[in-house]
Amino acid sequence: MARILCLTALFGGALLCAAALADEQATAPPAPLAVKRVALRSPEGKQVEVHGAINYDKAGGGTGQMLYPAVGGLAGLLVGIATHAAISSGVQDAEKQKMRDQADAILLPHKDLLAAYGPLELSQAALPQLTAVQDKRLLVGAAAADADEVALESIPVFYLTQDRRALILENVIAIRVGSNPKPHVVTTIRVVSAARASGDGETWWFDAQGRQLRAHGARMFAQSLDIALADVQAAPGAAAPFKTVRFTEGGAERMERAQILSEKCGQIVLRTLRGNLMSVPRAGAVPEADCTATAQG
Amino acid sequence: MNLRLSLVLVSLVALLTGCATAPQLPVAVSPQVLATPGTRIGVVMTALPKVDTEFPGAYCLLCMVAASATNSTLTDYTRTLPYEELPQLKNQLADVLTKRGATVVMIDKVDFDKLPDYSPATPNFARKNFSALKAQYNVDKLVVIALTGVGIERTYSAYIPTADPKARVAGVSYLVNLNSNALEWYLPLNVQKASDGKWDEPAKFPGLTNAYFQVLEMTKDEVLKPFQN
Numbered sequence: 155m156a157r158i159l160c161l162t163a164l165f166g167g168a169l170l171c172a173a174a175l176a177d178e179q180a181t182a183p184p185a186p187l188a189v190k191r192v193a194l195r196s197p198e199g200k201q202v203e204v205h206g207a208i209n210y211d212k213a214g215g216g217t218g219q220m221l222y223p224a225v226g227g228l229a230g231l232l233v234g235i236a237t238h239a240a241i242s243s244g245v246q247d248a249e250k251q252k253m254r255d256q257a258d259a260i261l262l263p264h265k266d267l268l269a270a271y272g273p274l275e276l277s278q279a280a281l282p283q284l285t286a287v288q289d290k291r292l293l294v295g296a297a298a299a300d301a302d303e304v305a306l307e308s309i310p311v312f313y314l315t316q317d318r319r320a321l322i323l324e325n326v327i328a329i330r331v332g333s334n335p336k337p338h339v340v341t342t343i344r345v346v347s348a349a350r351a352s353g354d355g356e357t358w359w360f361d362a363q364g365r366q367l368r369a370h371g372a373r374m375f376a377q378s379l380d381i382a383l384a385d386v387q388a389a390p391g392a393a394a395p396f397k398t399v400r401f402t403e404g405g406a407e408r409m410e411r412a413q414i415l416s417e418k419c420g421q422i423v424l425r426t427l428r429g430n431l432m433s434v435p436r437a438g439a440v441p442e443a444d445c446t447a448t449a450q451g
Numbered sequence: 452m453n454l455r456l457s458l459v460l461v462s463l464v465a466l467l468t469g470c471a472t473a474p475q476l477p478v479a480v481s482p483q484v485l486a487t488p489g490t491r492i493g494v495v496m497t498a499l500p501k502v503d504t505e506f507p508g509a510y511c512l513l514c515m516v517a518a519s520a521t522n523s524t525l526t527d528y529t530r531t532l533p534y535e536e537l538p539q540l541k542n543q544l545a546d547v548l549t550k551r552g553a554t555v556v557m558i559d560k561v562d563f564d565k566l567p568d569y570s571p572a573t574p575n576f577a578r579k580n581f582s583a584l585k586a587q588y589n590v591d592k593l594v595v596i597a598l599t600g601v602g603i604e605r606t607y608s609a610y611i612p613t614a615d616p617k618a619r620v621a622g623v624s625y626l627v628n629l630n631s632n633a634l635e636w637y638l639p640l641n642v643q644k645a646s647d648g649k650w651d652e653p654a655k656f657p658g659l660t661n662a663y664f665q666v667l668e669m670t671k672d673e674v675l676k677p678f679q680n
Contacts, residue, residue, distance in 0.1 A: 210645040214606060214614020219510070222609070235610050242611045398535075398664045411664040427657035428648075 187331070187338055187386045191289040193299040194281055194379065195307045197273040202371065204268050206257035207313040207322060207403075213253060214246055260316060264360045271364060271371075276310070279372030286383035301332040306382070310375055315404030318356050319349040321370050322403065325378040329386055339386055342430040343378040348420065349404050349435065381423060381431050399424055401434035410434070478575055478637040480677040484592070484626065488552040492626075493590035495558040496541040497597040502532050505600060505619075508607035517610050524653045525616065529603045532660070537667055540674060541596055547678045548594075556590050563595075575634050577627045585629035593629060596674060598622035598640070603659055618644045618662035620670040640673060642666045 222234035261268060274294065281292055299305035306329060313322040323345040328337040347370055350358060359367040394413040399422065401408055410432060412424035417436065424432040484490075504526040509518035519526065536543075545555040566579040584593055600621035606613045619642065626636035644665045646658030 210615070211617070211643055213645065218608050218613075219508070220609045220611070238609065239611045242608065242613055246614065398668050400668075409665045409668055411661045427655070427661050428652075 186389050187304065187329070189287055189304045189383055189387055191300070191303045192284065192287045192383070193291055193293045193303040193305045194277055194284070195293040195299075195305060196277040197308055197310055199273055201269055202271045202273055202276050202310065202312065204261060204271075204312040204314065204367075205254070206260045207315045208253055208257040210250065210253065213249055257316065260314060260318065263357075264364070267360055267364050271368065273310075275368070276371060276375055279368065280376040280379070283373055283376035284379055285376075286380045286387075298333050299330065303332060304338075304383075305330040305332070306379055307337075308375075308379070310378070312371060312374075314359065315406070317352075317404045317406070318359065319352065319354070319404035320402070321347045321359065321367070321374065323371070323374040323378055325375065327379065327382045329382060339382075341382055341385065342428075343381050344430065344432045344434075345374040345378050345381075346401065346403050346408075346432070346434045347374060349402050352405060377433060381433055385431060394425075396427070399434075400437045402437050403434075407437055408434075473574065475574065475578075475634070475637055475639075477639060478625075478634050480626070480636045484635050485548070485551045485553055485678070490553050490592065491556060491590040492548055492553045493556045493558045493584065493588045493593040494541050494545050494548070495561050495593065495595055496538075497563075497595070498560075499534060499537060499598055500601055502529060502534065503602045504529050504616075505602065505604045506607050507604065508613065509609065511609065514607065514609050518605070518607055518612075521612075522605060522616070525603060525656065525659075528654060528656055529663075532602070532663055534601070535664065535667055536671065537598075537601070540671055543671065544594065544596070544675060544678070547675050551678060556588055558588055558593075561593075561595075569632050575637075576632050577625070577634055581627045581629055581632055591629060592626055592635065594624070594626045594636075596622070596624045598670075603663065604643070615645060615650050616659060617646075618659060618666045620666045624674050636677060638673065638677070640670060642669045642673060644669070 220238050222231055222238070226233065277292055281290060284290055293299060293305065306327060308328070309326040311324045313324070314320075315322065323343075325343045325345070326340070327343060328340045330337050355361075359370075394415070396411055396413055398409050399412050399414060401410070401422065410424060410426060412426045412432065415423045415425055415431075417423070420435055421433050422436050424434065426432060504522055506515070506518040506522070509515050541557070545557060548555050561584065563579055566581060566583070569577055569580040572578060581593060585591070598620060600619060602619065603616050604619040605616040620640060621642075622640045624636075624638045624640060625634055627633070628635050644662040646656075646662050648658050650656070650658050652658060
């Protein structure tokens with residue numbers, strides 16, 4: 155059911171799909187998969203979904219007391235509590251929606267540019283940057299993967315940090331063997347870009363028709379697919395211990411309780427407590443010389 | 452009538468405000484705290500509270516029962532979470548102070564309830580009179596780390612939750628000059644972190660667990676960073 159929901163979901167339902175699919179995945183750890191050929195299906199939708207990054211740490215928290223009406227005995231009390239619950243739930247939902255709207259406000263000046271940024275363009279730009287396999291092609295629309303191909307289906311959602319210094323990709327990826335209706339694995343990959351210099355300016359991502367947004371978006375999309383393919387091919391080994399890992403997200407320091415899987419060019423690949431994967435810039439990391447060329451925007 | 456009313460009002464104001472004590476506002480570490488090399492500083496940390504859930508706002512008896520029952524799975528899980536490095540916080544602070552040139556004396560325990568009150572109560576001065584500790588431990592200043600809440604908090608309004616649960620560490624950390632009883636640093640701690648994504652994921656609550664370990668690190672940062680700069 156979760157798979158059907160996910161396949162038919164619009165981009166706005168990406169998080170719901172991720173949660174539903176993650177639950178499904180948790181029941182059956184997948185066996186390692188040999189990947190020779192890859193067919194990348196272009197994500198559905200008219201435009202790439204981009205939001206302002208949001209933080210719910212300050213959401214809710216009021217402890218105001220409620221006096222329930224002393225009428226109607228126990229039934230009256232229950233009605234009073236139910237009414238209070240409905241109001242409280244509505245207030246919390248409205249607060250979160252307001253926070254989402256406020257977070258998205260940084261993108262309003264670039265609404266037209268984002269409307270013209272489609273998932274096919276993203277996929278076409280990302281495919282050549284996919285390094286996990288050399289034999290790769292793009293699937294568009296209803297085209298089916300060959301029986302010996304591994305099909306990659308994804309729901310990418312980008313977030314721009316409020317300081318506009320980093321781009322974040324959350325990509326829900328389903329990996330199928332051929333046209334098998336049941337995915338071999340469904341995973342969520344989060345990729346955080348290295349922080350831009352604070353003096354780059356607020357429109358750096360959107361200048362020249364969004365050149366940096368498009369370039370970084372395609373690279374991060376390809377990186378998320380590479381990470382998913384590497385993970386699905388990896389043989390199970392000794393589990394690394396979980397620790398609290400610090401990384402940067404724009405100008406801010408963030409943390410994640412995770413296992414460190416690898417580190418290259420200042421980016422660490424982590425497995426989170428939910429079993430999802432992240433590629434994040436290590437706090438204070440200086441990229442090695444051979445990484446500099448690929449890191450240029 | 453007016454006189455009687457005025458007297459009643461004056462009495463009422465005196466009664467209501469006489470008991471109230473203005474909360475101590477944060478005090479930043481002044482550069483003079485570690486200006487003299489070899490300053491003897493005692494470091495003490497109160498016993499850590501049990502890792503647990505709290506439901507502020509669910510104050511009536513039935514509300515408390517309802518909140519506890521609704522969140523019983525979360526509470527059972529929260530109680531299994533470790534302190535990790537939190538008990539070592541006072542040693543980490545001692546290392547930082549030593550690197551800044553202080554002579555640190557580790558103190559296992561101070562019974563703060565047995566200290567006399569400092570009178571009159573004055574802003575930016577400790578409420579208890581710490582002066583006796585100067586001779587007892589041969590220190591000039593004392594740093595206290597007192598954590599009062601560690602775990603997961605969910606706010607309520609009577610029976611109804613007003614927010615998703617959040618990981619939280621609460622308490623206070625301060626530095627008292629034992630010559631003057633002045634607070635040379637005072638930091639109320641209320642470190643909170645929400646789950647990234649949904650929170651209601653029994654039995655392991657990975658989102659809230661992630662937030663919990665983050666607040667432990669953030670608490671460490673809040674206590675140590677003022678002395679690292």
